[in-house]
Amino acid sequence: MKIALIGYGKMGKAIDAIATAKGHEVILRIDADSQHLLEKEQLGQADVAIEFTTPETAYHNVLKCFEAKVPVVCGTTGWLEKLPAVKELCSKYQGGFLHATNFSIGVNIFFEVNKKLADLMAAQPQYNVWMEEIHHTQKKDAPSGTAITLAEQLLGAVTRKTNWVNASSEQPETLSIISKRIDPAPGTHTITYTSAIDDITITHTAHSREGFAAGAVTAAEWLTGRQGVFSMRDVLNL
Numbered sequence: 001m002k003i004a005l006i007g008y009g010k011m012g013k014a015i016d017a018i019a020t021a022k023g024h025e026v027i028l029r030i031d032a033d034s035q036h037l038l039e040k041e042q043l044g045q046a047d048v049a050i051e052f053t054t055p056e057t058a059y060h061n062v063l064k065c066f067e068a069k070v071p072v073v074c075g076t077t078g079w080l081e082k083l084p085a086v087k088e089l090c091s092k093y094q095g096g097f098l099h100a101t102n103f104s105i106g107v108n109i110f111f112e113v114n115k116k117l118a119d120l121m122a123a124q125p126q127y128n129v130w131m132e133e134i135h136h137t138q139k140k141d142a143p144s145g146t147a148i149t150l151a152e153q154l155l156g157a158v159t160r161k162t163n164w165v166n167a168s169s170e171q172p173e174t175l176s177i178i179s180k181r182i183d184p185a186p187g188t189h190t191i192t193y194t195s196a197i198d199d200i201t202i203t204h205t206a207h208s209r210e211g212f213a214a215g216a217v218t219a220a221e222w223l224t225g226r227q228g229v230f231s232m233r234d235v236l237n238l
Contacts, residue, residue, distance in 0.1 A: 001224060004028035004043055004070065006061050007052035010138075011075070014213035015050055022217065043068035048096075048220045054140060055079040062086055062097065071096025071226065073219045075103055075212070077145025087229050098223045098230040101145030103215030107189075108232045110204040114150050114191060117202060118157035125160060127193040127200070130168075130176040134188040142166055142179040146189055151175055154191070186212075 001024045005012050008031035016026050027046055030038050032053075038061065043049060049065045051058060055078035065072035066089055074097070083099065090097040102108065121127055131154075133147040143151070143166050151164040154175060164175040187206040192199055206212070215232065222235045232238075 001025070001221065002027045002045065002047045003220060004030070004046035004049040004065075006030045006038065006049055006065075007076070009052070011052045011209060011213060011216075012050075014209045015052070015216050018210070018213050019217050019220075024217070038064055040064060040068040043070050046070050048073065048224045050075075050216055050220050052076055052216075058082075059086065063089060066090060066093040066095040066097075069093070069095070071223045072098075073216055073223055074099045075101075075216055077101050077148075078141035080145070080148070090229050094227055096223050096226050096228065096230075098219050098232075098235070100215075100219070100232045101149045102187075102212065103219055103232060104206065104211040105215055105218075105236065106211060107146060107204055107206075108215075108236055108238065110189070110202070111149060111153065112238055113202060115153045115157065117191075117193075117200070118154050121193055121200075122157045122159065124193075124195075126197075127195045128172070129154060129158060129161065129191065129193045130178070131164075131192070132178040132180065132188075132190045134180045134182055134185045136185055137181045137183050139181060142181070143177045144179070144187070144189075146187065147177050147179070150189060150191060151177060 003026045008029045049070050049072040051061050051074040058076035058079050059082045161175045162173045166177050169176045190203040192201045219235050
């Protein structure tokens with residue numbers, strides 16, 4: 001499989017190492033300094049693109065992949081307001097697009113656990129629920145995309161919570177997300193249900209970026225040759 005890496009920071013380099021070890025060929029590496037050189041002709045030589053850049057550039061990078069007829073796996077967060085437009089463009093170009101706020105297999109299983117627990121707790125109003133997420137100091141968005149996914153799952157089930165805020169809140173209808181940026185933490189997400197009697201806590205802790213990078217490569221392998229809009233739930237058959 002020939003891969004175009006759009007975004008060559010720490011995550012891009014981790015993806016490069018894992019993809020190469022699996023026998024894939026990385027034919028294009030685009031970093032922040034060469035972003036302006038991303039051209040349709042270069043992309044067209046790849047079987048798939050993997051995009052990890054910034055909220056400001058992700059939309060345009062994905063569009064260039066569609067124009068080049070190259071399926072794209074996108075892990076950039078902080079630009080979700082443009083996802084509906086991207087999905088329409090994917091259909092227009094008959095492209096392949098897979099977006100995830102987190103590619104870790106463990107995190108995607110954690111998403112399913114979060115949804116199940118939220119369903120169980122929906123009828124237990126004596127419990128308040130809040131969230132904490134910890135990332136390294138270079139993380140550009142807060143809360144993280146993973147935290148937002150978890151929050152949206154919670155709001156969909158625990159209807160006594162109507163919105164989330166990235167701060168501590170005393171409002172009973174508000175889900176508090178506490179974001180901390182501490183090096184060298186690659187990512188920890190904790191959801192706590194608390195009552196006067198007891199607490200219930202679920203936590204996912206990443207030990208390195210390898211889980212995210214390996215999941216992105218797995219997603220790229222799965223997406224190659226497919227058309228449509230997908231998620232890691234499709235890849236993992238969840």
